[in-house]
Amino acid sequence: MAAEEVVQTVDHYKTEIERLTKELTETTHEKIQAAEYGLVVLEEKLTLKQQYDELEAEYDSLKQELEQLKEGPLLLKDVMCDISNQLAFFSI
Template identity: 90%
Template structure:
């Protein structure tokens, strides 16, 4: 019986060794698999760390660009506001200058219109005087033509009138007070 017991003990130990070998193989396989998963997780961690670092660098660049854009926008806004204020001031100045010039030129136009009216009145008076004197000269010529003998008597009696009439007819007085040669007759 001892041999049988030994054989049973050997079988029992063989079975136990097989079971332990299987468990060891299974545990080893699980450890290898866990190690492989660990390596995959470690690689993913390194990849994620690298992506995180790149994203953080991009974030810092974008943050810096945003700050520069804010600064540029602030400057642009300040410049635009100053230009708008200057434009409004310039526009007000131009409007004031324009109104002032308009008032000045309206005054000049009224002044010139008055001068024109006065000049027309003077011209009308001078023309009327010229027509009157021309009529007198014409009448004198006719009367001189008809009565040449009596004309010599008249000019002898009133020599100063004859000279004045000739002077007015030949040299009518213009608005400046000087006489010019009349060539209308």
């Protein structure tokens, strides 16, 4: 009977080792998948950050250009006033 118990115990341990090995393999695979997914997310984040920075720079450039265009008529008006004043001075 003792030999039979030893065989059962050995079989039990073999089964437990197989179960734990399978579980470890699955868990390792899941961790690798999670790490790969994390890398994809980080790469996408980097790409989006670069796109955001480019768009922000373009926005700032266009905003500055718009301000310059808005100031253009005022500058032209000032130049015209200066010319008008100079002409008035010379016509006296």
